[in-house]
Amino acid sequence: MPGIDDFTRPVEYLSPLDRSLGEIVRSWAEKEVLPYRREYDEDWEEHRLIEPAFDRLMGELGLQRVLFPEEVGGWGLGHSDYLGTGSYRMFEEIARADSAMAVAFGVVFWPLIMICNEPHVNMRLCEEFAPMFIETNKAVFTANAMTEPQGGADIENMDLLGGSTIETCAILEGDEWVINGHKLWPTNSAGVADLFGVVCTTSPGSTDPEEFAFIFVPADTEGVTQGKPYQKAGMAADKNSDIWFENVRVPSWYRACGPGDDFKYFKEIISLGSMGTIAFVSGAMMNIYEILREFCEEKTFRGRPLKENDDVAGVLADFVRDLEVIRVIGYQAARMMDRPDLYGDRWSEEMVAKTRAFKYFAADKAVENVGLVMNLMGAHGSDRVRDVEKHWRDLKIVQLWMGGKQLCQMEVARWFFDCETL
Amino acid sequence: MPGIDDFTRPVEYLSPLDRSLGEIVRSWAEKEVLPYRREYDEDWEEHRLIEPAFDRLMGELGLQRVLFPEEVGGWGLGHSDYLGTGSYRMFEEIARADSAMAVAFGVVFWPLIMICNEPHVNMRLCEEFAPMFIETNKAVFTANAMTEPQGGADIENMDLLGGSTIETCAILEGDEWVINGHKLWPTNSAGVADLFGVVCTTSPGSTDPEEFAFIFVPADTEGVTQGKPYQKAGMAADKNSDIWFENVRVPSWYRACGPGDDFKYFKEIISLGSMGTIAFVSGAMMNIYEILREFCEEKTFRGRPLKENDDVAGVLADFVRDLEVIRVIGYQAARMMDRPDLYGDRWSEEMVAKTRAFKYFAADKAVENVGLVMNLMGAHGSDRVRDVEKHWRDLKIVQLWMGGKQLCQMEVARWFFDCETL
């Protein structure tokens, strides 16, 4: 009888680590998350249940180390040919249990991309930051402080606005950056992260890519203040808050790649973030598939199991069809991240546009399908014991982050149709 | 500026012939089809314009030979590792110009699959039939006579009905099959095809796979009668009619693979047919992309080119997004046909279900998108000079063949959810 492992993946693309990464994460999820996740909604402020599970996965099992180069104690994923597909597998397996945990985990690597990935490894910073992730068996988080109060997704809309709307300002004073600004919404804020990657401008209002700066700031630096977590429709394991930077001082070499390159490689954060998002989507959908199998065998309509009703079967077919499609394009996106030699640079406009396209496709389809699944389940759809309603709430959030759907559309149209003003 | 060749394909999968096949077909299409296709609607009965173009492609350029083994003068595609991806490229390029021509061309290979593909090459029949395709510079067609008046897609619904609804009957009399029956709708009927693959039963009403017979019948055999072409919403280059078989006698070795194997390998017709359909869809959509680029640069709303209007750009983005997705899954489907060693037998229930899923996904999305594109184009959408309305009509037909959407849904649900009665 087919199960979640029978959905198509392009087997040619899989990393040599695929099987072991999959097994580690799946068995962790079965033991540490699935039995407890129904209580997570009430745990959104405290993370009393959520934190120990993270400690196990990231600290004890060590998955928070994978991106760093081997030289500093990491697993070298950042300069391997399996950055994409390896991450995809981990993210998907975590998201099957809880997509908020998947994003909290995935975001650990998000700022680190800037210093761990070829061809822009910053070994000095790798050496400086690796120990905090490696010399511990506790989960250690990072956060990407991008969004600001005034403009929402404007920061990610780099091609149109070129960083001109960034108000968080970094001024070089001697050997130090002095940072002032106000950020909103980063995953792993509200006190979770120990290290921030902060999107700054060195000259407010400028569209010069050289003025765009990506600077690391340890969370305990003086002048960094974090707010309380926001309450959201779902995703309890992903804490978000305001962050204020007030005359925060960090060493000048905490800038990730330097003038011009920060701007250039920051787009890799977009393409990899989009790729990761697809993995969150397919992971959650795989779990819904498992739930649906059970539900549609157990419940009856006209005296027969739901799955034997052709109309119900139509909904089920559309669901697995779209999951098949999402997974195939997810792995294709991951492969494109793995092999820039074949598909183009991860930070190219083409890769940004294409991964955005795949991302918003996956998220849209998931939201649509899960909505239909809930209707199919009738009163059981909104009942927390079935877990589908949880995925429904979470997937909506997955759909909306990184600038939401409309920004994806504009970036896709801009590249494929050569638009100038979107 | 990106064009149709900038949409993603999994480059790892491409056949060594990909480039040359693509170039041959594209240049043929530019010269022989694009300038004339607007007149095709009026040519649906006579094929005065359509036939010469086919002659050039299939006879002169020789593409009707590709499936046959090299030993009989073919190109050996049927036993290569590039059956799927090679065909995909040809089909897509033809469909860009006219999807009806693509299906008429693709169907030439459809019955031949039964005798040209590993592991069930029937060399005796290859030798017998190859000359009619190879020793000519005229287009030579085949047709797959499956559908019958009483049940529509029932014949393709093999897992539920096991061939029990087939009324076309083949009785062995000495060294000859005597065939009686009435078929509807085959592509390349109405006098086009020179050779039929006929789906028969050797024992009406039986669900025994051994009684399912796939038998070749030359069109000029005594007792074969074809009707006039049906008039349809589109697809003028694809003629369909009734075919009657009245005491038609063919040699006993005209049965493709023999008892049991005919049933088994007939499913390959389904999986490969589904794969081909995706290529027709992406080819047509590529052409619509070209038209849209031009239209949205030329026409204005609020004084600006349409493509610079964010709402229009949203429609454009969704369109290219879905085309990206369709192409990626199309090539994945093709790859799965190429490499049964990695993905499973082409005739397995799994491959049938998965290619059906990809097929109905592609067709649904295309129909949806082109409908929106027509609305976007306003009064120009239904105007024949833009060619979009032609693709719109054709794609609807592409969506509906091979049992239509609902049968795809049932086969997908049946495999993934283990349903028994759909």
Added chain:
Amino acid sequence: MKYQEIFPVPCEWVQDIDESMVETVARWGEQEVVSGRLEHTEDYDKLLLPAIHKLFCDIGLQSMLWPEESGGGGLETAEVAMTVAVALEQVGTADTSIGFLFANTFAVQSTFAVEPHRNEELLAELAPVFCGDDVAVGSLVLPGYGGSNAAAREEFYGLPYQVSAERHGEGWALSGEAVRPQCSGKNAAVFAVAFDAGDGGPAVALLGEGAKRLSSGEPIKKTGLAASLNADLDLKGVEVGGGRVVLTGEDRFREMLSFYYMSCAATILGSLLAAYEILKEWGNTRVIKGKGQVFKENPLDAALMGRAASRIATSRVLTYTLARMLSRPDIYGPAGSQGMFNTATATFKQVAGAAMLSMNNAMEMMASAGYATEWNLERYWRDVKTIEGTVIPETAAWAMLARHYFGCRTL
């Protein structure tokens, strides 16, 4: 009327009493709900219950069908359907979950308190419950999917009853495990329980909160509907007298459902209008593309807004028309006819679908503000989704419609 001018309705059908109802309920919404609605999701006792009390008891929604001399509103005829619709539109705007409680309450009451089915005996008997100073919610117990929990093999359009019935004198003894009411399993005053009465077809009996051998389980955690403290019920041979059987027969059962679907559609319509206000505010104040563009001036966002507006406009016309049809059986025939029932089903599905689509789009436009509790939108989204599924499983709805319009026999 609050949204009258911008989204036209067939206003010729709206009477003075309806207009004043709108005014009263809108004021209630502003004062009791909107001011503190962020907290409502969390604190039922402190925040939601007082608002419900004010609406149900002080304003008197729960007693509107009782005679004035019992302390009721004196509405007796089916014309009350329009009054209920306009009221629920306002309640739904303020708090969709409270609207859902009243939709249930009205559907329960419609079985015995609306002409031509007014039952004076029951009205008198239940006057202390519904005309008193305690909140009295009515809750339906409808057929649902079968499975291990299904009590009965008999079905209403393919859905087995959750409760089985045995004859007990003039009345019945009702049994069922883990029976899921539409709302308020923990605290409804009256459950209207559907069961199969043999040859009589479907029947509905009223059970009071304190009925013997009726118990409720743990509160259910669910996506939305904070005002509904729902829980499964156990019925261990609950005895109910013949006088408490408020209806028998398919026509009467469909009639109850027609009123219910209309009430739910009106509640969701209110939600949609609330979402409209939230999105409008967002569109007016948000600035995107640097400081280049007020949100609503972006053509893509505006197009989505235009679509949303279109759905609101049409949903409103449909809901009001349904209310009118149900309120005038003299013109349109009984509410329990196949035609009316199917129109009610179609309207409910259409309005719920339009609402979900619009709210999903609105969330997409508002991005993180869409899912942050602070902006209030996500709450309506969760509530409407919960109602959409709870009222009727999708599959059953379309099967019913096909049965009627295409003459299917086995669905």
Added chain:
Amino acid sequence: MKYQEIFPVPCEWVQDIDESMVETVARWGEQEVVSGRLEHTEDYDKLLLPAIHKLFCDIGLQSMLWPEESGGGGLETAEVAMTVAVALEQVGTADTSIGFLFANTFAVQSTFAVEPHRNEELLAELAPVFCGDDVAVGSLVLPGYGGSNAAAREEFYGLPYQVSAERHGEGWALSGEAVRPQCSGKNAAVFAVAFDAGDGGPAVALLGEGAKRLSSGEPIKKTGLAASLNADLDLKGVEVGGGRVVLTGEDRFREMLSFYYMSCAATILGSLLAAYEILKEWGNTRVIKGKGQVFKENPLDAALMGRAASRIATSRVLTYTLARMLSRPDIYGPAGSQGMFNTATATFKQVAGAAMLSMNNAMEMMASAGYATEWNLERYWRDVKTIEGTVIPETAAWAMLARHYFGCRTL
């Protein structure tokens, strides 16, 4: 009324005259169209034109607004909107493309022949055209996308006029190349051409078929609408007197469009009902899964049928409600108000969208019978799609709605 019983409408609004109109037109449809409709796509002269003649001249649709003494139907007030709606529903059922011709004709006539805009002079002048024995189609020339063909920089809600105007005495001289009318460019009796009248805003002038310096090009091949022999027009300074300018100003222009959108919605509604009949027939007679199942008893197909029925039911209510609103400006305000215009736009878009969705689904269910000409369905599908795009480009429709409901200024 033909489909009255199965798909309820607000029948209290339908008057005797409307009922008899329905009867007459339904009979026309049966006799003149349905019997030979397969051929209609091909032979305009032999098959379609006689049917149009019967409907427009003998039954008198084209003259219904003229006084009885001129040979007209004597209808003068906006109440005619309901009569037009019910008539077009029947025409659309028989032949959608003929419905589209009359939708245009009525919209043209509404500018000068319906109270309070009745223009006795023009009525008298045009009586020979519309009350004669020749088919007289009116055709609108509306703003559309700009581009190399756009004649004018002025726009109506973002769409430039196709024709530019210069003052010429009391009247105007109109110019434009490759001007695309809504229908019948080859043979309309009257074109109602929109242009910009400077400070006066939009204006519409009537041009007769034989107007000097007006010529039409080659017939256009298009997806559908066989009854419309369309062609582009060339206007080389066509002179039109002040008396032929039937309206100026945004309010009046919107009013014309409100009537037009309503008429097109009613036509499409007719199409939907035809598709319903075709699908019903299919569902009753087709057997699938061997001989195991009558098509309509398959739950998946039935669910799609149920959805289609639901869309028909709601589309019908919406169309009738819009017709009512337009027919009673005394209750609902003028047809050219922003509110009415937007309701008309929303209704048209909703009904057209519902029709396309339902027809697409029906084709999917009927598979090859869906696209074979023989089963007739594909023709409705092509016609409705053509109308959907031709009447108003999608982008402009949503921008208009957003403008009104969300107060956008730059759209």
